[in-house]
Amino acid sequence: xxxxxxxxxxxxxxxxxxxxxxxxxxxxxxxxxxxxxxxxxxxxxxxxxxxxxxxxxxxxxxxxxxxxxxxxxxxxxxxxxxxxxxxxxxxxxxxxxxxxxxxxxxxxxxxxxxxxxxxxxxxxxxxxxxxxxxxxxxxxxxxxxxxxxxxxxxxxxxxxxxxxxxxxxxxxxxxxxxxxxxxxxxxxxxxxxxxxxxxxxxxxxxxxxxxxxxxxxxxxxxxxxxxxxxxxxxxxxxxxxxxxxxxxxxxxxxxxxxxxxxxxxxxxxxxxxxxxxxxxxxxxxxxxxxxxx
Amino acid sequence: xxxxxxxxxxxxxxxxxxxxxxxxxxxxxxxxxxxxxxxxxxxxxxxxxxxxxxxxxxxxxxxxxxxxxxxxxxxxxxxxxxxxxxxxxxxxxxxxxxxxxxxxxxxxxxxxxxxxxxxxxxxxxxxxxxxxxxxxxxxxxxxxxxxxxxxxxxxxxxxxxxxxxxxxxxxxxxxxxxxxxxxxxxxxxxxxxxxxxxxxxxxxxxxxxxxxxxxxxxxxxxxxxxxxxxxxxxxxxxxxxx
Numbered sequence: 088x089x090x091x092x093x094x095x096x097x098x099x100x101x102x103x104x105x106x107x108x109x110x111x112x113x114x115x116x117x118x119x120x121x122x123x124x125x126x127x128x129x130x131x132x133x134x135x136x137x138x139x140x141x142x143x144x145x146x147x148x149x150x151x152x153x154x155x156x157x158x159x160x161x162x163x164x165x166x167x168x169x170x171x172x173x174x175x176x177x178x179x180x181x182x183x184x185x186x187x188x189x190x191x192x193x194x195x196x197x198x199x200x201x202x203x204x205x206x207x208x209x210x211x212x213x214x215x216x217x218x219x220x221x222x223x224x225x226x227x228x229x230x231x232x233x234x235x236x237x238x239x240x241x242x243x244x245x246x247x248x249x250x251x252x253x254x255x256x257x258x259x260x261x262x263x264x265x266x267x268x269x270x271x272x273x274x275x276x277x278x279x280x281x282x283x284x285x286x287x288x289x290x291x292x293x294x295x296x297x298x299x300x301x302x303x304x305x306x307x308x309x310x311x312x313x314x315x316x317x318x319x320x321x322x323x324x325x326x327x328x329x330x331x332x333x334x335x336x337x338x339x340x341x342x343x344x345x346x347x348x349x350x351x352x353x354x355x356x357x358x359x360x361x362x363x364x365x366x367x368x369x370x371x372x373x374x375x376x377x378x379x380x
Numbered sequence: 381x382x383x384x385x386x387x388x389x390x391x392x393x394x395x396x397x398x399x400x401x402x403x404x405x406x407x408x409x410x411x412x413x414x415x416x417x418x419x420x421x422x423x424x425x426x427x428x429x430x431x432x433x434x435x436x437x438x439x440x441x442x443x444x445x446x447x448x449x450x451x452x453x454x455x456x457x458x459x460x461x462x463x464x465x466x467x468x469x470x471x472x473x474x475x476x477x478x479x480x481x482x483x484x485x486x487x488x489x490x491x492x493x494x495x496x497x498x499x500x501x502x503x504x505x506x507x508x509x510x511x512x513x514x515x516x517x518x519x520x521x522x523x524x525x526x527x528x529x530x531x532x533x534x535x536x537x538x539x540x541x542x543x544x545x546x547x548x549x550x551x552x553x554x555x556x557x558x559x560x561x562x563x564x565x566x567x568x569x570x571x572x573x574x575x576x577x578x579x580x581x582x583x584x585x586x587x588x589x590x591x592x593x594x595x596x597x598x599x600x601x602x603x604x605x606x607x608x609x610x611x612x613x614x615x616x617x618x619x620x621x622x
Contacts, residue, residue: 136466140621157621158468168459176400185396188389188468191382197389205457217400234463243466251580368601 089241089272090135091113094144096296097130105130108144108295112274116288117267120276121367122375127296128276129169133243135274136166146316149240161337168275169245171230175219179210179229181216186233204236208262224255230262231259235244235266235273242266244275248282260286280367290367294375304367311370315348325355332372341365386469386498390477391484394451398485405485412439412490415557416497429501430559433442433511433583436494438551439487440515441522441576446547447482448475448519449526453539456530465620479519487515505586514586517602518579523611525550525575531616550576559584574603 088111095108105127112118112200120128133139135146137157145152150157173182180201187197208228218226220350231247244263248256256279263286277283283290284304291301300307312328317340325331329351330341337360342348345362352359398405412435419427452475455461464474470564485556491512526543550556554574555563560581563571571577572593578601585591585598593601 133462133514136462137620138462138622139464154621161466161620162468164466166463168462171459171463173458173460174393174397176397181393181396185389185393187391188385189464190389191386193385193390194388237467 088112088147089116089149090118090136090274091147092131092144092298093146094132095134095141095146096143097127097139098142103296105141107133108293108296108298110289110298110301112272114272115267115270116272116273117263117286118272118289118291119200119283119287120274120293121278121280121283121371122293123278125176126293127376128293129245130296131293132166132243132274133168133275136164136243137161138166142332145184158253161367163240164243165234165239165241166243167231167234167245167247170249171245173218173230173233175226176216176217178217179205179221180214182229182233183236186237190237190360192238192366200236203245204232207265208232222255223251224258227251227255228258228262231262235262235271239271241272241274246275246276246278248277248279257285292371292374294340300370300374307367307370308365311365311373312343313365313369314343315345315362316341316365316369317348317352319352319357321358321361323357329355342370382468383473386473387477387480390469390474394478394481395484398482405489408442408486409489409493411448412493416493419557420617425501428497429503429587430584430589431557432494432497432501432503432508433587433589434510434557434580435490436508436515437518437580437583438515438576439484439490439494439555440519441551441579442547443482443486444479444519444522444524445526446522447486448478448523448541449530449543450539451478452527452594453484453530453533453536453543457536457539471617471619475523479523483519487519501603503587510586511605514579517606518576521575521579521602521606521609524606524613527617528609528612531613550574553609553621555592556580559590561590568592572601575602578602 090112092108092110096103096106096274097105108127108131119224120131122128135148135153136143137153137160140154148160149163153160183201183204185199187200188194207212213221213225217230231244235242248259260282267273287304289301290304292299292306319338319340322336332339342351416428416431421429529542529546530539554577555571556576559579560568560571560577581591581593582598582602585595
């Protein structure tokens with residue numbers, strides 16, 4: 088296993104910021120920790136990155152105890168904290184070179200490695216431009232690249248795609264998958280479940296400091312009792328046996344099959360806004376928010 | 381060797397930043413030149429000699445207290461500090477890297493000008509080399525003091541709002557650019573409590589200028605400040621597992 092957490096907990100004064108985090112992440116894969124704000128995502132990541140000492144439970148990275156063997160853990164990990172920023176006066180090349188040197192790599196080897204990474208990510212042409220000239224997506228991609236270029240086995244990225252547009256997010260996800268294809272393990276946190284579905288091999292849901300579900304995205308989807316959903320307009324009362332969620336003047340109706348859903352919609356005579364397959368957000372709402380349709 | 385590259389890595393990033401923000405270095409050089417002109421205009425070569433010693437010591441002090449201290453302070457705000465904890469970099473390498481990266485653009489760029497002033501004032505270069513070592517001690521002491529304060533700030537955004545006044549308070553107000561001998565008692569004795577005052581007074585003694593305090597007072601004062609600020613800094617310098 089690349090990452091193992093068993094009953095992890097962290098207390099801040101009288102408040103438990105993390106109460107019970109238990110999950111596993113295999114090597115050469117992407118694990119996504121998803122949950123609402125304040126659920127304990129950053130605290131979990133900080134414990135795994137040896138920044139916080141847990142108050143209960145235990146965690147291992149590549150088999151090393153994050154407390155007792157923290158030096159070994161620090162040798163095999165690289166970490167990008169939440170809202171991580173650098174001087175925008177640096178160029179992508181300088182950023183990567185500096186970070187590789189900080190790991191003990193010589194300037195000359197760092198330059199060679201930076202070139203390899205920048206070429207692999209299609210950023211070689213941008214290597215000499217200062218970060219403040221780059222778009223938000225390019226900048227974030229350079230930051231993530233500077234972490235993933237570090238010689239490590241497990242990479243922790245805390246909300247690497249926050250605040251950037253769809254294109255920028257996909258640029259970052261491309262970098263992440265590129266790293267995994269080269270043998271790395273990436274553990275990241277996000278609010279965005281559509282990107283979790285795109286990039287993750289394992290998704291862990293966390294709510295109020297407790298991990299409530301874990302599995303690969305397909306398994307999680309299959310654990311959800313419905314396959315299709317329709318958004319319908321109107322506030323009208325639906326029969327009690329129709330699985331649905333109210334969203335103000337719109338409602339979400341669920342069914343096991345597409346035909347079953349169309350039959351139901353015809354029967355209910357509702358104004359249909361759209362019909363879709365269920366996704367991780369539906370699973371999330373069920374397991375994290377307890378919103379059972 | 382890996383340890384050395386890690387130190388160079390921190391220094392490289394700091395140097396790259398100041399290479400782009402070169403106007404700060406120009407500002408620092410203008411200050412050295414301007415203060416020297418001011419001193420020599422009012423006090424001739426003797427004042428220039430005193431100024432050369434004071435500038436060399438405060439140069440190191442400023443690199444530690446203001447430049448490196450601020451960089452580390454802002455690293456805590458931007459997440460770089462947290463990132464570096466989760467890596468093989470040690471706190472000593474991290475601090476040495478910042479001191480190296482800050483001293484090259486500031487201290488070393490000022491050095492030729494200070495050397496010229498010293499030569500003009502008739503100070504031997506061998507004696508000035510001893511003051512340069514004192515400047516390195518001032519750099520560490522400045523950083524320890526800076527981090528003792530910065531690491532205790534609740535709102536980390538206020539880093540420069542703390543270090544800039546601290547630098548002014550410790551260099552402009554007390555007898556650093558002027559001799560404590562001009563102060564009446566008990567102000568003269570009380571001034572020995574300021575780390576910069578005893579450091580510069582020690583520098584004056586090293587080059588054979590009139591010093592205000594017995595050597596043991598300056599040496600003891602410097603050593604006491606070094607130990608006290610080092611301990612205060614260590615109490616708050618958590619390198620992970622907090």
